[in-house]
Amino acid sequence: MTRRRDASTPDLFRDFTPPPVVERFAPERVKAARCSARVARAVAEAIKESGRSRDVVANMMGDYLGETITVAMLDQYSSVANERNNIPAHRLVALLAVTGDLRLMNALLADTDVIAVHAKYEALIRREMAKEARDKLDREINAADAQWRAGR
Structure with missing residues (x-):
C-alpha cells in the first residue's frame, strides 16, 4: 500500500534552485x-x-x-x-x-x-578526474580478463 503525502507538511525543497555551478553574467x-x-x-x-x-x-x-x-x-x-x-x-x-x-x-x-x-573546487575536480581514470583502467582490465578467458 502506498503512503500518501502529508498535505499539512510543507515541501522544503519545492522552491529550491541550486546555485549555478559556473558563475556567469546574465x-x-x-x-x-x-x-x-x-x-x-x-x-x-x-x-x-x-x-x-x-x-x-x-x-x-x-x-x-x-x-x-x-x-x-x-x-x-x-x-x-x-x-x-x-x-x-x-x-x-x-x-x-x-x-x-x-x-x-x-x-x-x-x-x-x-x-x-573557484580554487576550493580543485580537489573535487581532481577526484572526479581520478575516478574517470580508474573507470578507464577497470574497463581495460575487464577487457583483458575477458580476452584471457576466451583463450586468445
Whole structure:
C-alpha cells in the first residue's frame, strides 16, 4: 500500500534552485558580437555590482598591482565603443581580486571550451578526474580478463 503525502507538511525543497555551478553574467548583460566588447561589458557590470565607486575600485586595483590605475582607465576598459583600450590580462585579474567576481573570467572564456571555477573546487575536480581514470583502467582490465578467458 502506498503512503500518501502529508498535505499539512510543507515541501522544503519545492522552491529550491541550486546555485549555478559556473558563475556567469546574465547573457543579455554582456551580449556582444566580439570578445573585446563582451569583456568591456563584463568589466562595467562587475564594477557596478561591486557596490564600490570607480575611484575606490581603481585605488584597490592599483594597490593590488603596485601601479597607478585611474578612473579614466576603468572608463576606457568598460567602454564598448573604445576598441583600442581593452583591459590587459593582469588588470583583469586585479579587478577580479578586488571585486571577487569570477564572472569576469568566464566572460573572457565564453568562446572557448574552458571555464573558471573557484580554487576550493580543485580537489573535487581532481577526484572526479581520478575516478574517470580508474573507470578507464577497470574497463581495460575487464577487457583483458575477458580476452584471457576466451583463450586468445
